Amino acid sequence: MLGEPLLEALAEAAEEFLTGVIDAVADIVPAVKPQAACYERLGVSGVAVLRRLIRYAHERDLLVILDAKRNDIQSTAEAYADAYLGQVEAPGAAGAGEAWPVDALTINPYLGSDGVLPFIERAEKFDRGVFVLVRTSNPSSVELQNLLVSAGEEDSWTIADGVARKVDIWGETSVGRCGYSSVGAVLGATFPDEARRFRRLMQRAYFLVPGVGTQGGNVEQLASFFGSDGLGAIVASSRSLIYAYREPRWAGLPFQEATRSATQLLREGVERARAEAANA
Amino acid sequence: MLGEPLLEALAEAAEEFLTGVIDAVADIVPAVKPQAACYERLGVSGVAVLRRLIRYAHERDLLVILDAKRNDIQSTAEAYADAYLGQVEAPGAAGAGEAWPVDALTINPYLGSDGVLPFIERAEKFDRGVFVLVRTSNPSSVELQNLLVSAGEEDSWTIADGVARKVDIWGETSVGRCGYSSVGAVLGATFPDEARRFRRLMQRAYFLVPGVGTQGGNVEQLASFFGSDGLGAIVASSRSLIYAYREPRWAGLPFQEATRSATQLLREGVERARAEAANA
Secondary structure, three states: OHHHHHHHHHHHHHHHHHHHHHHHHHHOOOEEOOOOHHHHHHHHHHHHHHHHHHHHHHHHHOEEEEEEEEEEHHHHHHHHHHHHOOOOOOOOOOEEOOOOOOEEEEEEOOOHHHHHHHHHHHHHHHHOEEEEEEEOOOOHHHHHHEEEEEOOOOOOEHHHHHHHHHHHHHOHHHHHOOEEEEEEEEOOOHHHHHHHHHHHOOOOEEEEOOEEEEOEEEEOOOOOHHOOOOEEEEOOOHHHHHOHHHHHOOOOOHHHHHHHHHHHHHHHHHHHOOOOOOHH | OHHHHHHHHHHHHHHHHHHHHHHHHOOOOEOOOOOHHHOOOOHHHHHHHHHHHHHHHHHHEEEEEEEEEEEOOOHHHHHHHHHHHEEEOOOOOOOEEEOOOEEEEEOOOOOHHHHHHHHHOOOOOOOOOOEEEEEOOOOOOOHHHHHHEEEEOOOOEEEHHHHHHHHHHHOHHHHOOOOOOOOOEEEOOHHHHHHHHHHHOOOOOOOEEOOOOOOOEEEHHHHHHOOOOOOEEEOOOOOOHHHHOHHHHHHOOOHHHHHHHHHHHOOOOOOOOHHHHHHO
């Protein structure tokens, strides 16, 4: 048990800090995107904090997109989907339990359709969403995702393009009144040159666009992630917002004011990008 | 909170059942492979059970391979690696905490090297291991993993082959005295015809081979997963062992006896495969 009190203390501190972050931005953002790993590293205490923060964000009328990149074979994908997008029933028991009920979940496509469809089924049934990793924001995403597939003469496309085509098909049956489906795609803000091609390949997919800020994505290059309706993308930024108080620019501000100021600035950039997309 | 008592009751039942499974097989298997999703679907109570079962398996001298298929960009992969293969420290605090300390973890390669190396670094530092998904056991694994990559004239290979080559390189620096490294590969028992090629591509990798039993993998076709030393593979079977009491073959036996009998039978098959590989 050596060190378990340390994890509990860290989890307690994280909960206080992140509750403060939610309070600082709840009226100027539509959603929060917790990163599962940051809670898992603090053990059972950490994931208990995640559970409470999901509830707290919902009380503040925020959507919760859990960045957990889950993936597995069909029977196991069903268990993950129950955990995050659906509910758990037991034979003979009244009611159902919800483990970590979030509004959307990121998932990894390496296992193919049968590992993806259970998530999509739960999303459709319970009015949630999924974001499939297509082109991630990290430098080495090129290694696998950008490999060229030869599909006969004159036809070649990258793995990421192939996944994008699948996302488009997987979303066919869940298009809502704004024209977007329950099946979205993760596209790193660090690859703005590719956004237009992906927008064409996945016209009904919402894009989750991480990587602005600390990872190097530029807020002035976001327009091509949006559709011509000025919709279709959620720009996610984590470290550069929650740790804004460490930036020289916001030096001396209490952490909540620093986070709110940085979030406001990003929001203005996103609004410019939306307007640019709508006027293009 | 509706339904949370249901999850707690299910978690309690799971703990009793799975403790019984461990007791039934602890002296005839080297390792257990819990599936993270099955605990996550039972919420905080569920992952608390996982934490206790890891401890219990270690007390029974079993290795624990956590099947969690984690993956993310570098900074987040570090957090996952700390959670499962390393430890968590805090500035100024004495000691370190271990969230879910397992002996090996399955990981997904879709994000490329920078999302994989933090896991390998922790594995090397703390004497643990990773198993990288190469060719998974599910039917649709062909969709992405079997795509042919064109790498110039006359050279083409599948995505799974490409990942296998990476696994071989990633394992170079951690080869132990039996000739195997800390970096293993997941290869489904459902594709025995490909095992020989993968063995050639990854001579120093331990293979984690799931899919025997319920998923259709045949115990009589396992020899080519092993090296000529009769080592190099861990055959994993879950549902067909823990639910053995449901099989007509073991009808009427208490669940622990059914599980033990099924495990013993699988073990004999694995021993035949090892002998066949060593005599080939």
